[in-house]
Amino acid sequence: MKFKFENLSPSQLIVLFYLIAVVISIALLSLPIALKPGVEWSFIDVVFTAVSAISVTGLAVVSTPDTFSIPGIIILMFILQFGGIGIMTLGTFFWLLFGKKIGLKERQLIKTDQNQSNLAGLVLLMKNILVIIIIIEIIGGTILGTYFLNYYPTWQEAYLQGFFASVSATTNAGFDITGESLIPFANDYFVQLINIILLTLGAIGFPVLIEVKELIKKKKPYRSSNFSLYTKLTTITFFLLMLFGTIAILLFDAHHFFKGKTWHESFFYAFFQSATTRNGGLATMDVSQFSEPTLLVLSLLMFVGASPSSVGGGVRTTTFAINLLYIFNLARGNKAVKVFKREIHQDDILKSMAIMNTAISICFISVILLKVTEPFTTLEIIFEVTSAFGTTGLSMGITPELSTIGKIIIILLMFIGRIGILSFIFIISKNGHEPNYHYPKERVIIG
Amino acid sequence: MKFKFENLSPSQLIVLFYLIAVVISIALLSLPIALKPGVEWSFIDVVFTAVSAISVTGLAVVSTPDTFSIPGIIILMFILQFGGIGIMTLGTFFWLLFGKKIGLKERQLIKTDQNQSNLAGLVLLMKNILVIIIIIEIIGGTILGTYFLNYYPTWQEAYLQGFFASVSATTNAGFDITGESLIPFANDYFVQLINIILLTLGAIGFPVLIEVKELIKKKKPYRSSNFSLYTKLTTITFFLLMLFGTIAILLFDAHHFFKGKTWHESFFYAFFQSATTRNGGLATMDVSQFSEPTLLVLSLLMFVGASPSSVGGGVRTTTFAINLLYIFNLARGNKAVKVFKREIHQDDILKSMAIMNTAISICFISVILLKVTEPFTTLEIIFEVTSAFGTTGLSMGITPELSTIGKIIIILLMFIGRIGILSFIFIISKNGHEPNYHYPKERVIIG
Ligand SMILES: [K+]
Ligand SMILES: [K+]
Incomplete structure (x- = not known):
């Protein structure tokens, strides 16, 4: 059987492109x-x-x-940029740049990567994404770089730190060149707020940014109908998770990490560490100092991850929200899931629940395998696994000590987390149509 | 608002009856x-x-x-019997006994408890259940009691131990009056095999037993069409889980617990401990001696639990199987889930996935809460939580040392595990019909 590029499904192509990107990055x-x-x-x-x-x-x-040397750090910044915005976005950009017309096949590629449902206007969207992200990064880098003039001896050092921090925060990369994440800024609430804003803009989902931009551009008054169901659902879930995380951390660590700390110190530690689990991965403290219940809550938050169509990973906010909404409606005896005066499509409910279950299975199997190969506690491993799958990047400190097999497992989790569970399970999908025969349906006793 | 018995939904009635049974047991x-x-x-x-x-x-x-005194042990046996066969079964039995005719309301009660889908012939079924279980217990008790004449000084002691062991195994109760579970019989493969057979008969699901009985009674030749989809699905899942467990234990503990043991010792330790996670809860060893990956595998197996309509708990075998089948079919690009020349109903797929997600959420939240109140490791707590939810009863030894809040959490988990996730979430269901209006459907970007 000859390998044919055109025979690959969009999901398989996405995986292939990410693999190529990895190979280039390795080089x-x-x-x-x-x-x-x-x-x-x-x-x-x-x-x-x-x-x-x-x-x-x-x-x-x-x-x-x-x-890394200075050139190495700049190479790394480009890889983060490339990864964060998505290979497909940049791919589209280059296609546009070289005047190539986007065909349906290419559009489908983009569709799968960013999980867009409407093909129309997608090319425009991609151009918008790139422009918006780069504008955000330049503004963030300028603010941070200028502010860092107080921190670093030379202006070159200050702006390198500022721009790297801005790119790392906006793409939610979580890499740092301070050598200790944002710990040097544990008491600098300004730097933390800028970081939270940047990582939120990166992780909230590109379509949200586009819709807000359209609203501002056209000077429309705020109206609920100007926003898509996706935007409403993901934004509210995003901020509720942030709020829930902050409260849980404050509560579980009140008599532990926050002992003897002022209220504003405690609040900022809780708030920043909650916000960073959406996807940022930067931290203002050594997270392993948190109490164990807090660390499990952080694992949960990292597992949920960011909005779909954002730089983030995990099962994504909307998947999580649809799961909760469906279970609540099932319990109430409703068949339809109504939210924001819309009904969720049955297919989306099925997919959301399947994504959730697959993700949990993959993470649990990974924990078992890592328990075989690594000497760390179950908690440390759960934390590392959810961080990798959520592409969050927080760690209780075991990453550098992982065995080679351990590293391979974490590599696979990061990869799956990035391409998303749907793209991952679609790898094994058949080409062609479903066989057109049916068996009688039979009910089964369940749960 | 006046409380009206008839206003309660079947699920709410089930919960109420179980609560009453608990109160009577406490007394x-x-x-x-x-x-x-x-x-x-x-x-x-x-x-x-x-x-x-x-x-x-x-x-x-x-x-x-x-x-417990001897009368206490006999009382305990009756409670196990009552719990194992299900309050509704006994309820039906008493209704029959007192010549009361079973109305639709009562049938619905039974339906929910045993999750039966067809109302017809249910009364007969219930009678069958009781007869079958008691016959199994008498045969088991006689065999074990007679065999125990070699173990115990008096025949009274031998038969008390034999019958208690038989009831405890058949109802999958997991209680023991040896003081150390089945550890005294760690090298007695006969006792172990009898126990495995009894606990399998209890946990495989009553409808399976009925269908096999019908087949034997009518002297029909074996034919696939004589069995329901439920029976095929649950039986194959049941034995695959047993097989998977045995292999995983042998593999993960080859250089740990099985070091220096003969092949048949190793096999029986692995086989019995795998079988007991279906729901038995008896053990031939101190399970905390297993390696940590093995203990996580046991947790997973306990979480899955036994067949629905059996004495067991957990998410149940069919729920687990339908989840796997759906994910596999989604990945392949199929909409229909075909198995054994039948198609699974869409409602059952939705419910199975919702059960799975709800169960995982409840267990994970319990682990976090127990990490707050208890000093034990994450692994010990995961093991205890899945054991309680699966109503399995294995423990790494922390049960007696739990704090009062910890005990309350485990009590709730056992209760939810027994009534099942569906009955549990239906507690909050409204009476009456779903409001008859619809919103437009809108697709959402997911995972
Ligand atoms: K990250
Ligand atoms: K049990």
């Missing part, structure tokens, strides 16, 4: 010019770093500032 | 005659034991032989 990160003099690292660590960067996870087996 | 277990002289126990321990017995879980906060 770039292996360049001698990218490394500091004398640095030697194993191949598995190069692969790990490449996948972590392309998937904008931010889990690190090596210290970024100790490993 | 019976509090009788002075039930206890050994000098034994004093706290109220929470009485409640815990009552719920554990009614839900045939078998988690024990006190040692059964040290706490």
Whole structure:
């Protein structure tokens, strides 16, 4: 059987393109010019770093500032950018750039990557995404870089730090070149707020940004009908998760990590660490200092992840919300799921629940396998697994000590988290149509 | 608003009846005659034991032989019997006994408890259940009692042990009056095999037993069409889980617990402990000696639990199977789930996935809460939670040391595991019909 490019399904193509992107990233990160003099690292660590960067996870087996030279850091920034905005977005951009017309096949590619439902206007959307993200990054980088003039000795250092931080926050990459994430800014609420805004803009979902932009541009008054159901659902879920996380952290660590801290210190530690689980992955503290219940809550939040069609991973906010809404409606005895004066499509309910179950299964199997290969506690492993699957990048500190098999498992989780459960399970989908025969339906006793 | 019995939904009635059964059990277990002289126990321990017995879980906060007198043990046997066969079965039996005619309302009650889909012939079914279970228990008790004449000094002791073991195994109660489960029989493969057969008969699902009985009675030749889809699906899942468990245990503990053991010792330890996670809860060893990956696999197996319409708990085998089948078919691009030349009903797919997600959420929230109140490791708590929810009753040993809040959480889990997720979530269901209006459907970007 001859391999034919055109025979691949959109999901299979997405996977293939991400694989190619990983290979290119591996090649770039292996360049001698990218490394500091004398640095030697194993191949598995190069692969790990490449996948972590392309998937904008931010889990690190090596210290970024100790490993990479200035050119290396700039290469890394480009990989984060490329991964964060999505290969398909950049792909579209290049197609536009070279005047190539976008055919239906290419549009479908984009559709799967960003999970868009309407094909129309997608090319325009992609152009919008790139422009918006780069504008956000430039503004963020300028603000942070200028502010960092107080922190760093030279203006070059300040702006390098500022722009890297802006790109890392907006793409939710979670990499840092401070060597210790945002811990140096644990008491600088300004830097934290800028970071929270940037990572929220990256993780809230591109269509949300587009809809808000349209509203501002056309100077329309705010009206509920100007927003799609997706935007309403994901935005409210996003902020409710942030709120829930903040309260849970404050509660569970009141007598633990927050002992002896002022109310505003406690609030900012809780708020920032809750916000960063949406997808950011930067932290203002060593998260392993939190109490164990808090760490489980953070795992849950990382597992849920960010909005679909954003830079984030996990099962995504809308999937999570539709699951909760369906269960509540089932319990109430309703067949239809009504929300914001709309009804959720049955297919979306089925898919959401399947995504949830598949994701949980993959994570649980990973925990069992890592328990075989690694000496760490169940909690540390659950935290690492959900962080990788959610492409969040927080860690209780075990990442650099993982065995090679452990690293491979985490690499796969980051990859699946980035391409999404649907694209992942569609890898095995048949081409062609479903066989057109039916068996009689028979009811089964369940649960 | 006046409370009206008839206004309750079947699910609400089931919950109410189970609550009443728990209250009666508490009263019976509090009788002075039930206890050994000098034994004093706290109220929470009485409640815990009552719920554990009614839900045939078998988690024990006190040692059964040290706490209960002979009359107490006999009372306990009756509670296990009552819980195992299901309040509705016994209820039907009493209705039949007193010549009362079964109305539709009562039939619906039974329907919900055993999750039967066809109302017809249900009364007959219930009679069948009771007869079959008691016959199984008498045969089991006679065999074990006679065999135990070699183990115990008096015939009274031997037959008390034999019949208690038979009832405990058949109802999958998991209680023991040896004081150390089946550890004394760790090298007695005969006792183990009898136990595995009894607990399988109890946990495989009553309709399976009925269908097999019909086949034998009518001397029909074996034909696939003589069995319902439910029977095929649950039986194959049941035995595949047993097989998977045995292999996983042998693999993960090859260099750990099985080090230096013969092949038949290893096999029987693995096989029995795998079989007991279906729902039995008896053990031939201290399970906490297993390696951590094995313990996570056991947790998973306990969470899945037994067949619906059996004495077991958990999400049930068919729920688990339908989830896997749906995900596989979704991945392949099929809309219909075809299995054994039948198609699964869409409603059953939706419900199965909702049950799975709800169960996982309840267990995960319980783990977080127990991490707040208890000093145990995440693994120990995951094991205890899945054991309670699956009404399995295995423990790594933390049950007696739980705090009062911890005991209450485990009590709730055993209760939910017994009544089943569907009955549990239907507690909040409205009476009356769904409001008859619709909103436009709108697609949402998911996962
Ligand atoms: K991240
Ligand atoms: K049990």
